[in-house]
Amino acid sequence: VRPGETLDLLTGLGNGYDPSAARGRRTVLIGGGVGVPPLYGLARRLALAGEPPAAALGFQTAADAFLAESFLTLGCEVLVATADGSLGERGFVTEPLSRLDYGYYFACGPEPMLAAVHALGREKGAEGQLSFERRMGCGFGACMSCSCETLAGPRRICVEGPVLRSGEVRF
Ligand code: FES
Incomplete structure (x- = not known):
């Protein structure tokens, strides 16, 4: 991508880190x-x-x-x-x-x-x-392609993620 090129992006999706938890x-x-x-x-x-x-x-x-x-x-x-x-x-x-x-x-x-x-x-x-990183089909919660199993059931990384708490993830 060169400076000045225009990109078509769907962004600002999902959650982010919550720094207050670390205080x-x-x-x-x-x-x-x-x-x-x-x-x-x-x-x-x-x-x-x-x-x-x-x-x-x-x-x-x-x-x-x-x-x-x-x-x-x-x-x-x-x-x-x-x-x-x-x-x-x-x-x-x-x-x-x-x-x-x-x-x-x-x-x-x-x-x-x-x-x-x-x-x-x-x-x-x-x-x-x-x-978490996942391949995403839609990016806004419709296709379930980004689902990840957690202790609380499946979570869509594009909507309920990408950030999950250590207490809920399952590896
Ligand atoms: S990418 Fe479609 S539900 Fe997450």
């Missing part, structure tokens, strides 16, 4: 790859409220990494992991995350990462909110 708890934002940018706006909101969170960011390689400096500028403690070890810790983002103390998290990334983050959160007694 008073040590908070970490956990992003994998293209799941990192949605967390940057949330980091800004938390930093402006005087509670800069930690950020744990995972990428495939150093060449794929982005935004880490921007989180640092906000005053966030930043932990980076790359699959090949070319930047930060080698392995998944859950490696550095496992050594961090936190009571609340916000996560966005591929579903295996969300599952690992969810399991780690349970071990640590932390609650959180996870933003």
Whole structure:
């Protein structure tokens, strides 16, 4: 897409993160790859409220990494992991995350990462909110193609999501 091109978008759908749930708890934002940018706006909101969170960011390689400096500028403690070890810790983002103390998290990334983050959160007694990706047919709740099973029954990621609470997700 070139600057100046016009796009036809259906946007502003579904819910978003609720930062009020984290208030008073040590908070970490956990992003994998293209799941990192949605967390940057949330980091800004938390930093402006005087509670800069930690950020744990995972990428495939150093060449794929982005935004880490921007989180640092906000005053966030930043932990980076790359699959090949070319930047930060080698392995998944859950490696550095496992050594961090936190009571609340916000996560966005591929579903295996969300599952690992969810399991780690349970071990640590932390609650959180996870933003899911799904292929979507309609985007406004009619086709059910984005449905996800939760403990409370099926949820449409385009309407009741993309953000689900850690206490309701089922992996
Ligand atoms: S994409 Fe159609 S119901 Fe969600």
